[in-house]
Amino acid sequence: QQQVKQSPQSLIVQKGGISIINCAYENTAFDYFPWYQQFPGKGPALLIAIRPDVSEKKEGRFTISFNKSAKQFSLHIMDSQPGDSATYFCAASKSNDYKLSFGAGTTVTVRA
Amino acid sequence: DVKVTQSSRYLVKRTGEKVFLECVQDMDHENMFWYRQDPGLGLRLIYFSYDVKMKEKGDIPEGYSVSREKKERFSLILESASTNQTSMYLCASRSGGSGGGYTFGSGTRLTVV
Numbered sequence: 001q002q003q004v005k006q007s008p009q010s011l012i013v014q015k016g017g018i019s020i021i022n023c024a025y026e027n028t029a030f031d032y033f034p035w036y037q038q039f040p041g042k043g044p045a046l047l048i049a050i051r052p053d054v055s056e057k058k059e060g061r062f063t064i065s066f067n068k069s070a071k072q073f074s075l076h077i078m079d080s081q082p083g084d085s086a087t088y089f090c091a092a093s094k095s096n097d098y099k100l101s102f103g104a105g106t107t108v109t110v111r112a
Numbered sequence: 113d114v115k116v117t118q119s120s121r122y123l124v125k126r127t128g129e130k131v132f133l134e135c136v137q138d139m140d141h142e143n144m145f146w147y148r149q150d151p152g153l154g155l156r157l158i159y160f161s162y163d164v165k166m167k168e169k170g171d172i173p174e175g176y177s178v179s180r181e182k183k184e185r186f187s188l189i190l191e192s193a194s195t196n197q198t199s200m201y202l203c204a205s206r207s208g209g210s211g212g213g214y215t216f217g218s219g220t221r222l223t224v225v
Contacts, residue, residue, distance in 0.1 A: 002154070009152065034213050043116070043202055043216030044155070089154060098143050098162050098206070099170070100214065104154040 003027055004092050006103025014111050019077035021106045023090035026071065030092040034100070035064065035075050038087045047088070048075075080110045115139075116217040118203050124223045131190040133220050135203030142207065144186035145214065146170075146178065149200040158201075161186055193224045 005024045013019045023033075034049035050057045050064040050073065057064045061084075063076040077084055090103040119134035137144065143162050147155040147170075157170030159178040167178050175197060179187045186205075190197055200221050204214035 006154070036213075036216075041218070043204075043218050044214075045216065046213035049213060098160060099145070099157055102147075102155040104152055 002104065003101040004090055004103040006090050006106060008106060009104065010107040010109070012109045012111060013077075013080045015080060015082060017080050017110075019075075019080050019084070019108050019110070021075045021088055021090070021108075022072065023074065023092075023103050024070075024072045025092050025101075027092070027094070027101075028071070029094045030101075031095050032093045033064070033066065033073050034091050035062075036089040036091065036102075038089065038105075044087075044089055077108070080108075082110045082112050084108060085110050116203055116205050116215050118201075118217040118220050120220050121218065122221050122223075124225060125190075125193050127194060127224055129190075129193045129224075131193050131222065131224075133188040133190075133201055133203075133222070135186045135188070135217055136184050137186075137203075137205040137215070138184065139205060139207070139215065140183065141205035141215075142183070143205060144180065145204040145206070146176075146186070146188045147202045147204065148172070149202055149219070155202065158188065190222075193222075195224050198222060198224045 035047045036044035037047040038044040061078045066073045091100040093100045116137045145160040146158045161180040177189045203217040
């Protein structure tokens with residue numbers, strides 16, 4: 001059973017558009033929510049992360065929105081560029097746990 | 113630049129063979145992990161180690177074992193490879209303490225024929 005559910009499985013966006021990926025979790029003990037970016041042939045790399053004491057975190061064109069009551073968080077990629085084409089994974093963990101639970105991944109394709 | 117290095121990018125093994133996947137990190141991290149990545153299933157945890165000689169099962173440990181004799185090295189062992197173990201295997205490490213992201217290796221694509 002997957003502890004973090006991610007959608008959509010894939011999306012295509014035009015250059016300059018907004019990509020939105022959504023994740024939902026059940027375990028209310030989760031308190032760390034990172035996003036990873038994976039290019040073909042590479043391992044995932046940490047992109048941005050949030051803790052539940054804030055509702056939004058922005059780093060450049062990437063923003064995480066967090067809704068604690070709905071147990072949902074999302075990644076927004078603003079002004080999407082072809083170089084953003086990759087697979088994105090959301091994840092969650094508890095601060096007293098070593099392990100991350102990952103979503104199934106979203107493949108983003110940005111068309112020039 | 114910090115690194116997690118997996119010894120092989122591609123491996124082809126025969127059914128029934130014993131397979132060793134090696135992972136080395138140079139960040140002095142306490143925690144190390146082995147995941148497998150399959151389309152539509154995301155990353156699933158096989159085993160992890162929180163210290164030298166310490167290991168714990170993840171979500172899908174069946175058919176696998178691990179070894180961590182030194183802090184920097186974490187090995188994944190397929191005792192008797194089967195075709196359903198054909199997958200991408202990813203090693204990761206993380207500093208001890210609460211929270212914090214993983215650093216992943218580039219992966220080993222294993223094909224069992």
